[in-house]
Amino acid sequence: MKHEALLSCRGLEAGYGASQVLFGLDFDIHAGEVLTLLGRNGMGKSTTIKTLIGGLRAKKGEIRFGGKPIHGARADAIARLGVAIVPEGRQCFPNLTVREHLLAFADNRNGLRDAWTLDRLYGLFPRLKERAGNMGNQLSGGEQQMLAIARALSTNPRLLILDEATEGLAPVIRDEIWRCLDQLKAVGQTTLVVDKYVEKLVLLADRHIILERGRIAWTGSSVELDSDRGLWTRYLGV
Numbered sequence: 001m002k003h004e005a006l007l008s009c010r011g012l013e014a015g016y017g018a019s020q021v022l023f024g025l026d027f028d029i030h031a032g033e034v035l036t037l038l039g040r041n042g043m044g045k046s047t048t049i050k051t052l053i054g055g056l057r058a059k060k061g062e063i064r065f066g067g068k069p070i071h072g073a074r075a076d077a078i079a080r081l082g083v084a085i086v087p088e089g090r091q092c093f094p095n096l097t098v099r100e101h102l103l104a105f106a107d108n109r110n111g112l113r114d115a116w117t118l119d120r121l122y123g124l125f126p127r128l129k130e131r132a133g134n135m136g137n138q139l140s141g142g143e144q145q146m147l148a149i150a151r152a153l154s155t156n157p158r159l160l161i162l163d164e165a166t167e168g169l170a171p172v173i174r175d176e177i178w179r180c181l182d183q184l185k186a187v188g189q190t191t192l193v194v195d196k197y198v199e200k201l202v203l204l205a206d207r208h209i210i211l212e213r214g215r216i217a218w219t220g221s222s223v224e225l226d227s228d229r230g231l232w233t234r235y236l237g238v
């Protein structure tokens with residue numbers, strides 16, 4: 001028997017005021033899976049994420065996390081259940097050191113095995129260990145992004161969400177983020193990724209959802225997406 005999904009959406013509709021953006025999304029994220037949300041600009045990826053994390057209220061439909069309904073729950077309550085987001089734009093604190101960032105939010109309230117300790121986080125991002133005593137405002141953009149990911153992991157989330165985590169980063173730093181994703185997948189961290197580097201994501205992720213004007217246009221495995229370049233041109237503009 002298949003286990004219940006960690007997160008499931010049914011008939012999810014959301015938007016801003018009178019303008020509807022999501023028109024009935026149905027999808028599941030299973031524990032241990034790396035899932036991507038793909039689609040051209042303005043197709044509803046960020047809106048989907050905002051709705052999942054309680055930043056925007058669903059107009060219709062259902063979101064369940066760990067079996068509990070969370071549509072209608074507040075963002076802080078959803079975070080406490082174990083959903084952590086690495087937002088676009090990183091948002092590090094200028095006056096906290098790297099180490100302080102990683103300790104200030106550290107928690108394992110959901111009792112995950114193999115919790116993310118400071119040592120494990122430094123193992124994932126050796127660069128952060130070298131910069132442990134530096135303030136947030138002394139870090140490069142790439143280091144801030146690594147710190148944002150490490151900080152989210154320090155809360156030991158059951159679901160990690162990366163929203164355009166490689167946006168604006170130099171290729172060499174982007175590679176660090178891909179390497180991190182690969183390691184997260186190897187240790188079974190359930191992760192939802194929004195990013196535009198499809199050629200990397202088919203190597204790193206298990207499954208993909210393509211959004212087209214607020215609807216799921218296609219969903220399938222990395223092998224399926226990799227072998228159907230028509231999807232790339234039709235829906236992803238690559």
Ligand SMILES: Nc1ncnc2c1ncn2[C@@H]1O[C@H](COP(=O)(O)OP(=O)(O)OP(=O)(O)O)[C@@H](O)[C@H]1O
Binds near residue numbers: 039040047048
């Ligand atoms: N705060 C907002 N108020 C009103 N409309 C919005 C708001 N945020 C997004 N939209 C609209 O919702 C639609 C979906 O946007 P969304 O940001 O979810 O797309 P996206 O797929 O994440 O694309 P992008 O990569 O450009 O962010 C777009 O038409 C956008 O203009």
